[in-house]
Amino acid sequence: MLKKHTPPEHGSSETLVEMHNAGVFRAGRWLVRGVDLTVKRGEIVTLIGPNGSGKSTTAKTAIGVMQPTEGHVHRLKKLRIGYVPQKVSLDWTLPLNVERLMTLTAPASQAEIRTALEAAGVGHLAGRQVAALSGGEFQRSLLARALLRKPDLLVLDEPVQGVDFTGEVALYELIRDIRDRTGCGILMISHDLHIVMADTDTVICLNGHVCCRGAPQSVMESPEYNRLFGARAAQSLAVYSHHHDHTHLADGRVRHADGTITEHCHPEDGHHHGDHDHHTGGEEKPDAR
Numbered sequence: 001m002l003k004k005h006t007p008p009e010h011g012s013s014e015t016l017v018e019m020h021n022a023g024v025f026r027a028g029r030w031l032v033r034g035v036d037l038t039v040k041r042g043e044i045v046t047l048i049g050p051n052g053s054g055k056s057t058t059a060k061t062a063i064g065v066m067q068p069t070e071g072h073v074h075r076l077k078k079l080r081i082g083y084v085p086q087k088v089s090l091d092w093t094l095p096l097n098v099e100r101l102m103t104l105t106a107p108a109s110q111a112e113i114r115t116a117l118e119a120a121g122v123g124h125l126a127g128r129q130v131a132a133l134s135g136g137e138f139q140r141s142l143l144a145r146a147l148l149r150k151p152d153l154l155v156l157d158e159p160v161q162g163v164d165f166t167g168e169v170a171l172y173e174l175i176r177d178i179r180d181r182t183g184c185g186i187l188m189i190s191h192d193l194h195i196v197m198a199d200t201d202t203v204i205c206l207n208g209h210v211c212c213r214g215a216p217q218s219v220m221e222s223p224e225y226n227r228l229f230g231a232r233a234a235q236s237l238a239v240y241s242h243h244h245d246h247t248h249l250a251d252g253r254v255r256h257a258d259g260t261i262t263e264h265c266h267p268e269d270g271h272h273h274g275d276h277d278h279h280t281g282g283e284e285k286p287d288a289r
């Protein structure tokens, strides 16, 4: 199992990227305007907002894939960025295994690939055809590819797309663990409004401009958020926080809170009442039920 590092103190940590009053004008209109955003080392910032509200545009501008028309973007010198885009263009009819997927965009050694896949909880899938992966396994493989760069800043555009609720929860845990282990900063985009991970330090709600921002709880309660998404969305927006009471090992067996190991989960196994942390990486894989 990989060793966890204590996350750095957010207050004193280095700023990785900073946007001041950034605006992007394309095809005769402003896609976003007036965006202020900061991501520090060890911090998780989540962009939420409806379709077309400018979340991807903001993230791409933050990492330099798109240039702002007005305002400023400052990135730390020699910032290493790991980016998982919203869409990945792959020819799904061609044979491609996970190991090869890892080196499509940049070369990497076998050892680096193995370490990254294990860190993303998919070490056992190296030889698997990409077309045969589940939604969660595919997202984890993309995450592993981004980790290959040993990023200071990880930018994840809808990392839980195509993943069911429990898989989503497990992926959020993995993302938090990556932050804890590496101390990287994370800029994450979420289009699903029903769950924002508890470890998010700041939620920025976009609607062509910054509608509101703050800690997840304060955004949920803000009148701007409620006006934009309505009372129903506000009711369903949950801040996710829980402990697992069991751990899935790489060979498929399950280790329980009392240390016993069984072939499968017990029907009564829960996700909300454990008293120990759920671990990912190393010889263990996260609970992705």
Ligand SMILES: Nc1ncnc2c1ncn2[C@@H]1O[C@H](COP(=O)(O)OP(=O)(O)OP(=O)(O)O)[C@@H](O)[C@H]1O
Binding pocket: 026, 027, 031, 049, 050, 051, 052, 053, 054, 055, 056, 057, 058, 086, 191
């Ligand atoms: N290069 C571009 N030129 C013109 N319009 C663009 C460009 N890129 C994005 N847009 C438009 O800008 C708007 C914001 O797009 P963006 O992808 O940032 O939204 P989003 O909030 O990430 O949406 P979604 O939740 O659907 O992914 C959309 O209407 C999109 O069509």
